[in-house]
Amino acid sequence: MEKLRNIGIMAHIDAGKTTTTERMLFFTGKSHKIGEVDDGEATMDWMEQEQDRGITISAAATSCYWKDHRITIIDTPGHVDFTAEVERSLRVLDGAIAIFDAVGGVEPQSETVWRQADTYRVPRLAYINKMDRLGADFFAVVGEIKKKLGGNVVPLQIPIGREQGFAGAVDLLTLKELRWENGEYEPTQRGIEGGLLDEAKKWRESFLDTLSSFSDEITNLYLEGREIPLSLLQAEIRKATIKQQIVPVFCGSSLKNIGVQPLLDAVVAYLPCPTDLPSAGGHHAKKETEVEIPCDANGMPLALVFKIQTDKDAGALSYVRVYSGCLKTGTAVYNINKKKRERINRLMRMHANHAEPIDTVSAGEIAAIIGFKLAQTGDTIGSEGQPVLLERMHFPQPVISVSIEPKTLSERERLQEVLRILEREDPTFLFRENQETGEMIISGMGELHIDVLVTRMVKDFKVGARVGKPQVTYRESISKKLMHTEKFHRVLAGKDNDAEITLCVEPLPRGSGTRFASKLKPGVLPEELLDAVERGISGAFSSGILLGYPAFDIGVTLEAAVYNQNTSTEFAFEAAAALGFDAACRAADPILLEPIMTVDVMCPKDFIGEVINSITSRGGFIQSLDSRPLQEHIHAQAPMEKMFGYSTGLRSITQGRGTFAMEFSHFEPRPRNRKD
Numbered sequence: 001m002e003k004l005r006n007i008g009i010m011a012h013i014d015a016g017k018t019t020t021t022e023r024m025l026f027f028t029g030k031s032h033k034i035g036e037v038d039d040g041e042a043t044m045d046w047m048e049q050e051q052d053r054g055i056t057i058s059a060a061a062t063s064c065y066w067k068d069h070r071i072t073i074i075d076t077p078g079h080v081d082f083t084a085e086v087e088r089s090l091r092v093l094d095g096a097i098a099i100f101d102a103v104g105g106v107e108p109q110s111e112t113v114w115r116q117a118d119t120y121r122v123p124r125l126a127y128i129n130k131m132d133r134l135g136a137d138f139f140a141v142v143g144e145i146k147k148k149l150g151g152n153v154v155p156l157q158i159p160i161g162r163e164q165g166f167a168g169a170v171d172l173l174t175l176k177e178l179r180w181e182n183g184e185y186e187p188t189q190r191g192i193e194g195g196l197l198d199e200a201k202k203w204r205e206s207f208l209d210t211l212s213s214f215s216d217e218i219t220n221l222y223l224e225g226r227e228i229p230l231s232l233l234q235a236e237i238r239k240a241t242i243k244q245q246i247v248p249v250f251c252g253s254s255l256k257n258i259g260v261q262p263l264l265d266a267v268v269a270y271l272p273c274p275t276d277l278p279s280a281g282g283h284h285a286k287k288e289t290e291v292e293i294p295c296d297a298n299g300m301p302l303a304l305v306f307k308i309q310t311d312k313d314a315g316a317l318s319y320v321r322v323y324s325g326c327l328k329t330g331t332a333v334y335n336i337n338k339k340k341r342e343r344i345n346r347l348m349r350m351h352a353n354h355a356e357p358i359d360t361v362s363a364g365e366i367a368a369i370i371g372f373k374l375a376q377t378g379d380t381i382g383s384e385g386q387p388v389l390l391e392r393m394h395f396p397q398p399v400i401s402v403s404i405e406p407k408t409l410s411e412r413e414r415l416q417e418v419l420r421i422l423e424r425e426d427p428t429f430l431f432r433e434n435q436e437t438g439e440m441i442i443s444g445m446g447e448l449h450i451d452v453l454v455t456r457m458v459k460d461f462k463v464g465a466r467v468g469k470p471q472v473t474y475r476e477s478i479s480k481k482l483m484h485t486e487k488f489h490r491v492l493a494g495k496d497n498d499a500e501i502t503l504c505v506e507p508l509p510r511g512s513g514t515r516f517a518s519k520l521k522p523g524v525l526p527e528e529l530l531d532a533v534e535r536g537i538s539g540a541f542s543s544g545i546l547l548g549y550p551a552f553d554i555g556v557t558l559e560a561a562v563y564n565q566n567t568s569t570e571f572a573f574e575a576a577a578a579l580g581f582d583a584a585c586r587a588a589d590p591i592l593l594e595p596i597m598t599v600d601v602m603c604p605k606d607f608i609g610e611v612i613n614s615i616t617s618r619g620g621f622i623q624s625l626d627s628r629p630l631q632e633h634i635h636a637q638a639p640m641e642k643m644f645g646y647s648t649g650l651r652s653i654t655q656g657r658g659t660f661a662m663e664f665s666h667f668e669p670r671p672r673n674r675k676d
Contacts, residue, residue: 001295001364002273005071006321008089010117011099012079012107013661016129016254020099021062021075021259027185028064028071030351049420061319061366062351063350066264070364076113084428086447088306088377090116092321092366095271096124097263102136102251104396105628106144108600108661113491114149123242125250125266126151131159131166132253135628142249154207155249156237157262158200169251169259170196172204173226173233180258187261194329213242234269241270242277246352276362280323282388291388291594293575297362301325301333302382304390305347305375308425316424317355317373320381325388326362327369327381335372337379345371377427381521395427398443398638399595399664402450405440416440418461422453429453443473446662447644472595472641475552475667476545478588481506484557486580488572499572500562501533505584508553511666514541518558525561532570533558537576545585552593552667593667594595594639601650603658608632609651618642637665 009017024030049258063072074093076086096117117124127140138159145153157169160247163251168179170192176626177196178187184331192200208228212219215236240246248270252259278290282302293302320327327333329347348355349367361367377383380390392657406415419431431441444450447470457463481504488499491516508515509660516537518530525533541551561573599620603611611634612622620638627633641663650658 001275001297003069004273004367005069005267005271005366006074006092006094006274007071007267007271008074008076008093008096008122008505009099010076010084010086010090010096010113012101012104012109012113014659015099015104015107015110017099018075020067020097020127020129020254020260020263021073023254023257023265024071024073025062025064027260027264028066030062030064035491038483049152052291057154061351061368063237063585065603067268069268071264071267074366084426086306087115087116087395088427090120090122091150091182092294092306093122094274094277094303095123095267095299097127097267098247099127100141100145101133102128102130102138102141102633103133103628104602105137105141106148107602107633108598108616111149112663119163123244123272124247125263125270126153126247127239127259127263128249128251129254131162131258131261132164132256134163136162138251145395146546151247152210152245153249154210154237154246155203156266157208157259157603158203161198165553166253166256166258169262170200171262171550172200174201175204178262180256182552183257184299186258186553207394210246211236211240213537214243214245226410231302236427238270280390282390283386285387285389293388293390295363297326297364299324299363300383300386301327302380302386302388302390303327305372305379305381307562308375308377310421310425314562316372316375317350317370318375319350319366319368320361321366322363324363326360327367328360329358333381334384334387335379336382336389337376338374340374342372342374342381343370376424381634397473398428398445399473399597400446400450401441401443401473402436402444403439403468403471404454405466407466411464414461415457415465418457418463421461422456426453431657445664470644474549474595474670475546476547476549476585477551477553477591477593477669478505478545478585479574479669480589482584482588484580484584484587485560486576487585488576488579490575491570492571496567497569497572498564498567499576500579501558501573501576502560502561503577503580505581505588506555506556506557507588510553510668512553512555512578513549513556514553516558517555520558520561525563526572529561529563529568529573530558532574533577535559536574537581539574540578542582545582545590547592549592554585557584594635594641594670596668597640597643598660599634599636599638599643599646599659599660599664601636601660602631603634603650603654604631607658608634611650612654614646614649615619618646628646639670640664 009021011017030559039555049119062075063070072547073090076089105133116195121631124422126145142153142155145151154675156172159166160168175192176189177192180187208222212222218228218236250263250266254260274295279294284291301441303320305318305320309317329343329344332341332343335342347361350368355367377578406412423429423431426527430446435439457465483504485502490497516534537556544551601611615638618638619642624636625634650660
């Protein structure tokens with residue numbers, strides 16, 4: 001296990017994640033040809049849509065070897081619509097490389113993935129890519145990472161030259177130059193020349209000063225003026241990186257094959273192996289206690305399903321990270337979430353979309369299983385004797401919906417089957433059928449997300465489908481507190497069903513969700529009738545108030561209830577709760593809540609006025625503006641319904657040079673007088 005590294009590559013879209021991964025595979029000997037993203041030949045972008053669009057959509061896994069260490073790499077998407085792919089990858093990884101564009105610096109999705117890595121406490125390295133581009137500034141990006149992300153970044157390299165003059169990097173540990181000359185793949189190492197030596201010494205002093213605050217041994221040697229051994233420096237950098245006290249920074253230009261080998265060296269030297277990290281936490285389903293799961297190949301088998309992928313030939317592939325014990329081909333395991341046994345027909349080690357059969361997978365490793373029929377993302381696989389649930393993953397709720405229908409009636413069942421397959425694969429994709437109209441509604445994270453899924457249905461699954469216009473997923477709420485008494489009486493099969501309850505509904509602060517509480521004294525209402533009231537309220541939350549959108553930010557309190565031993569029934573109390581909630585909320589000034597999006601726009605300085613006008617004309621407001629040498633970064637918020645089709649408008653006013661990222665922020669009341 002000490003020779004194993006599980007890492008992810010994460011960054012904003014177009015920062016060079018897939019290009020860097022391709023170089024890693026080439027230099028480690030895993031692939032014998034460098035696949036270029038722009039040519040649609042990248043190994044890790046194996047989906048047809050990824051090749052057509054030139055972006056990563058699905059997190060792809062592969063393994064390679066560097067200096068006797070096996071590195072499992074997951075290349076994650078950079079577009080905000082596929083943030084769930086990053087989330088579930090980081091949940092199971094031990095370390096990560098955060099890549100930054102030397103011109104763009106900390107971009108919108110850079111902040112999102114950094115926060116996700118913070119959530120799962122993932123140690124990371126920073127790699128500042130594209131140092132050969134016009135406007136590249138290594139030190140400005142280092143400053144941005146400190147300021148915007150709060151990372152304690154420690155450069156272990158500084159660049160030699162910049163833009164067209166970029167030739168390599170100075171290694172601050174050895175004070176040697178690493179130059180890539182005449183298109184050579186391997187760097188030439190030599191002493192530092194000219195005035196670069198003074199700057200290198202200054203940055204070396206800076207990183208030694210930072211490191212000494214975590215290491216008494218380095219502090220003592222530093223104060224005594226003695227030479228600090230390289231092995232000690234590397235050991236202390238490794239410790240501080242694993243504890244997330246520092247983030248080592250490297251630089252390069254992956255497209256020009258500069259800087260990738262030192263980055264691979266850093267992965268092996270500084271990122272953790274599975275046993276370097278604290279034991280995974282879990283919840284014992286029977287004992288109702290929290291337990292720790294040591295990373296031990298001889299322990300009880302326990303693994304987390306973190307991704308489902310449908311393969312044309314093999315069916316459903318379940319990607320798992322094993323935390324304890326071993327899984328073997330041909331054996332049965334227990335799905336603790338579903339409480340069902342499943343069989344491992346085959347085990348695979350993945351290389352993008354190619355699979356290599358293996359017999360066993362041990363603690364600390366990542367593999368794919370063929371044969372699971374029930375498993376979903378977030379399920380724990382183990383044994384009935386030790387039903388420990390690993391922490392479930394949390395994904396954002398979809399905010400955009402479209403209607404979908406088959407081109408012919410005969411394809412309806414096939415379309416429903418494909419939608420269920422996609423829903424099982426992607427936790428941020430939802431599919432439902434309107435019981436009243438028979439209309440099928442699909443929901444996702446954004447226009448691109450929906451477009452990609454629909455294209456997959458047509459091209460990959462060969463299902464003809466027509467898609468309606470995008471619709472916003474609204475919420476309903478109330479704006480005042482109100483008390484309401486509901487009486488219910490029905491005669492069913494000759495028996496009276498009576499209930500009388502008093503409910504208090506009140507608005508809650510934005511983002512609070514929904515809440516039900518009871519003020520009844522114990523014994524006033526039997527437990528089963530109290531449960532019936534709660535069921536009625538829960539059902540009413542999801543069915544909405546006036547327009548059928550889910551109710552949100554509402555607190556409901558059961559203030560009083562009248563119980564009759566002869567006529568009070570569960571049915572009556574559940575119905576009274578639903579009807580009472582509906583009547584109370586209708587009288588409490590119901591309001592419609594709309595999703596507000598955080599919008600980040602990057603554009604050249606020449607178009608800043610037109611871009612700001614385009615946002616404000618869509619009901620948005622500008623929060624702040626960051627100036628960079630070649631472009632402006634606009635931070636804004638805008639209602640989602642006004643942002644449909646914004647990518648086309650932005651390209652038009654910036655001559656194709658503007659880009660934007662949009663992410664759900666919060667819900668807020670929709671102005672009643674706004675015209676659409």
